[in-house]
Amino acid sequence: MASIDRRKFLLTAAGGLGGLGLASCVDTAAPLTGIGAEILAEVDANGIHLRQNIYCMKDTHPDLVAYRKGVAVMKTRPASDPTSWEAQRAIHWTTAPILPIVNECQHGTLFFFSWHRMYLYWFERIVRAAAGAPSFALPYWGYTPTGQRDLPAPFRIPADPALNPLYTASRNAAVNAGTPLTASAVDPAAALALIPFTNFQSSLEGTPHGQVHVAVGGWMGSVPTAALDPIFYLHHAQIDRLWEVWLAMGGGRANPTTPPWTTDIFEFYDENGNVVQMTGADIVSTVRQLCYRYISCSPVAVDAAEPVDAVDAQTAAIAEPISRRPGRVAAEPLADAQVGVRLGALPLSVRVPLSRGAGVALRDLEAGRGGGNDVFARLDGLVLLQEPRVFYEVYANLPHAPEQATYRSPFYVGSLDFFGVPVQGAGHAGHVPDHAGHGRRLSLLRVYAYLRSRGLWRDGDVTLTFIPRGYTEGAEPTRLLSGDQAYIGRIAVAIQ
Numbered sequence: 001m002a003s004i005d006r007r008k009f010l011l012t013a014a015g016g017l018g019g020l021g022l023a024s025c026v027d028t029a030a031p032l033t034g035i036g037a038e039i040l041a042e043v044d045a046n047g048i049h050l051r052q053n054i055y056c057m058k059d060t061h062p063d064l065v066a067y068r069k070g071v072a073v074m075k076t077r078p079a080s081d082p083t084s085w086e087a088q089r090a091i092h093w094t095t096a097p098i099l100p101i102v103n104e105c106q107h108g109t110l111f112f113f114s115w116h117r118m119y120l121y122w123f124e125r126i127v128r129a130a131a132g133a134p135s136f137a138l139p140y141w142g143y144t145p146t147g148q149r150d151l152p153a154p155f156r157i158p159a160d161p162a163l164n165p166l167y168t169a170s171r172n173a174a175v176n177a178g179t180p181l182t183a184s185a186v187d188p189a190a191a192l193a194l195i196p197f198t199n200f201q202s203s204l205e206g207t208p209h210g211q212v213h214v215a216v217g218g219w220m221g222s223v224p225t226a227a228l229d230p231i232f233y234l235h236h237a238q239i240d241r242l243w244e245v246w247l248a249m250g251g252g253r254a255n256p257t258t259p260p261w262t263t264d265i266f267e268f269y270d271e272n273g274n275v276v277q278m279t280g281a282d283i284v285s286t287v288r289q290l291c292y293r294y295i296s297c298s299p300v301a302v303d304a305a306e307p308v309d310a311v312d313a314q315t316a317a318i319a320e321p322i323s324r325r326p327g328r329v330a331a332e333p334l335a336d337a338q339v340g341v342r343l344g345a346l347p348l349s350v351r352v353p354l355s356r357g358a359g360v361a362l363r364d365l366e367a368g369r370g371g372g373n374d375v376f377a378r379l380d381g382l383v384l385l386q387e388p389r390v391f392y393e394v395y396a397n398l399p400h401a402p403e404q405a406t407y408r409s410p411f412y413v414g415s416l417d418f419f420g421v422p423v424q425g426a427g428h429a430g431h432v433p434d435h436a437g438h439g440r441r442l443s444l445l446r447v448y449a450y451l452r453s454r455g456l457w458r459d460g461d462v463t464l465t466f467i468p469r470g471y472t473e474g475a476e477p478t479r480l481l482s483g484d485q486a487y488i489g490r491i492a493v494a495i496q
Contacts, residue, residue, distance in 0.1 A: 063133075121290055150179065170228075184207075204242060317449075322445060339489075342484040379442070382487070385483070390475075394442055397456075
């Protein structure tokens with residue numbers, strides 16, 4: 001396979017949807033009238049709402065004007081109104097339920113992508129009605145590691161909630177001041193490189209999803225309060241867009257096609273306050289079924305995929321055939337170490353011994369014997385010892401000093417996020433619902449394939465290196481953090 005260059009690989013986020021019938025969307029949106037040449041159309045000729053990158057919008061863009069108005073109107077409604085700001089927040093999570101549809105958010109489950117797509121769809125319709133703007137489409141927060149990654153100005157200027165319904169002081173002060181987020185915290189490349197749906201979804205839920213939540217901080221940093229911050233919905237629109245980007249990359253990438261993903265029913269409220277139901281089968285096509293698509297900075301331009309890290313032919317020759325195979329129902333352990341790792345402000349390397357049969361199991365994985373499409377590290381028993389000030393880039397078998405490490409390297413496996421992870425000793429209600437879990441999975445497949453292709457893989461052990469990074473650019477971990485921040489009870493390595 002030819003090398004895929006991170007900065008040159010571009011494709012349409014919805015390229016595979018071009019031939020779909022659009023009849024169900026025609027005439028569902030207002031006609032395109034009175035829009036100046038400097039302002040992008042909100043719907044196309046087929047009535048498809050166009051979700052656009054907020055970085056491309058002027059302050060007077062109709063979608064931004066409508067979002068401000070819709071949020072302001074929703075905030076005036078009582079919590080008993082299903083179309084109120086509080087009621088919509090409560091669908092995601094709340095500690096003080098009033099209406100029956102509450103605490104439904106799907107984190108760490110098969111339905112993370114699909115449930116949040118449904119949630120955004122009905123939220124968008126409610127904003128559309130509240131603002132009196134039938135053409136409104138929810139913008140997305142188009143952060144990238146090589147481009148803009150600051151909190152968009154409309155959410156922080158003016159810094160007065162009485163004047164700006166999109167502003168809240170409940171955020172990281174540096175983020176509210178416009179400091180860019182750290183590049184590796186917003187980079188989806190490690191996730192996009194994964195072909196199996198569940199592996200991709202799990203990875204993207206960590207980075208950038210979880211990392212951005214905690215980086216913004218305040219309400220956004222905690223599951224029960226996250227949906228109170230208006231940036232929440234644009235952040236999740238970006239996650240939804242990256243799902244489309246992943247599908248458009250092809251190469252075997254596909255959504256689930258069987259129950260329960262296609263059949264489990266979730267309930268929401270529509271713009272009239274009525275209870276509505278959806279399943280995964282109802283939301284697989286944003287264009288045909290939901291009447292929206294993502295664009296960049298022009299109504300006729302395709303949206304670019306996030307550039308993918310260069311993968312050399314030697315690495316791809318091992319990793320890609322494995323990735324395309326069915327996964328195993330149960331994981332086959334290669335290591336299960338009770339390590340009790342404590343992570344602080346300095347890099348830390350942890351040697352994880354592998355079982356005697358690990359080498360044979362890995363060769364069987366390469367040969368396609370016994371199934372399996374990933375080798376991964378599982379970090380379990382994860383708790384916070386204090387509120388998170390840093391996150392950790394994770395490397396496998398790093399051959400040089402941590403000070404020289406860059407997350408673009410072939411030894412980078414991903415980053416450890418803390419969204420939904422409880423602070424030790426804190427009550428359940430203030431931090432995390434049970435379904436969020438306290439473990440993280442990081443794929444080792446690319447590093448394994450890279451080392452194996454060069455004869456450098458060691459069957460006896462894997463060394464994981466955790467390198468702390470501040471959530472915003474230029475933040476120094478040793479100045480941010482005093483003492484240990486997090487604890488990992490166990491590190492497992494397995495094939496699945």
